[in-house]
Amino acid sequence: MYDVAIIGGGPAGASAAIFTAKAGKKTIVIDSDQSVTRRAWLDNHYGAPAISGPDLVETGKKQAEKFGAEFVRAKAGKLTAGDGFLTVETDAGTYEATHVIIATGMFVDFAEASGIRTKPGTEPRIKTIIDATPEGKTSLDNVWAAGTVAGVSMHTIVTAGDGAKVAINVISELNGERYVDHDVLKNG
Ligand SMILES: Cc1cc2nc3c(=O)[nH]c(=O)nc-3n(C[C@H](O)[C@H](O)[C@H](O)COP(=O)(O)OP(=O)(O)OC[C@H]3O[C@@H](n4cnc5c(N)ncnc54)[C@H](O)[C@@H]3O)c2cc1C
Numbered sequence: 001m002y003d004v005a006i007i008g009g010g011p012a013g014a015s016a017a018i019f020t021a022k023a024g025k026k027t028i029v030i031d032s033d034q035s036v037t038r039r040a041w042l043d044n045h046y047g048a049p050a051i052s053g054p055d056l057v058e059t060g061k062k063q064a065e066k067f068g069a070e071f072v073r074a075k076a077g078k079l080t081a082g083d084g085f086l087t088v089e090t091d092a093g094t095y096e097a098t099h100v101i102i103a104t105g106m107f108v109d110f111a112e113a114s115g116i117r118t119k120p121g122t123e124p125r126i127k128t129i130i131d132a133t134p135e136g137k138t139s140l141d142n143v144w145a146a147g148t149v150a151g152v153s154m155h156t157i158v159t160a161g162d163g164a165k166v167a168i169n170v171i172s173e174l175n176g177e178r179y180v181d182h183d184v185l186k187n188g
Helices: 011-022 053-066 109-113 156-175
Strands: 002-007 027-031 070-073 076-081 086-090 093-102 118-120 128-130 143-145
Touching: 002 011, 002 086, 002 156, 011 027, 011 053, 011 156, 027 053, 027 093, 053 070, 053 156, 076 109, 093 156, 143 156
Parallel strands: 002 027, 002 093, 027 070, 093 143
Antiparallel strands: 076 086, 086 093, 118 128
16 A cells, blocks of 8 residues: 555656655656656756756656655556545556545546546646646545646646645645655755
């Protein structure tokens, strides 16, 4: 049983995994490797001057793995709610988790197959998104949405930021108090 299962390993999903894994939450990222970010050249990602989309995605994955997040290459079909946990069915087996974060980019088929409420998108070229609250909560308990699929602006710094925001909300729910992840620069 995982604390958090994340569907999608692009900027939103991997950024969320960095926070949940670093907070000591047992984290799995299920990704089908269809990230549109792999076609991007990024000159506007704060703090990472002139980086290719593939390099950004690989760097994010390594950061999350450093803190113990597991990545599995698979396509998630749908999730079902059990008694206090969620079951994610994929083409490489099923995974159980207390919380699920959906970060599937432009794809809403997983959300729709899971009976999660969606609505028309508002960003350019985005047809449908998950109907999520500003905190990232969806119409299903313990199921959250982050990044493009949650309706934020389709830019890596924004989707990565949204993934972090939602992860902090999930960690705070699991811990029962607001979570902060600050490391201090050691002198000398
Ligand atoms: C050509 C191009 C150029 C761009 N240039 C820029 C730019 O210069 N600057 C900028 O800031 N942004 C740019 N972007 C936008 C940016 O790349 C992303 O769109 C944005 O960051 C999306 O992040 P995300 O994590 O929400 O989605 P994605 O990066 O699309 O990640 C979603 C992940 O979910 C996975 N997934 C989906 N469904 C499933 C499923 N059922 N099971 C398992 N995995 C699933 C996909 O395989 C994918 O890896 C560009 C995009 C494109 C296409």
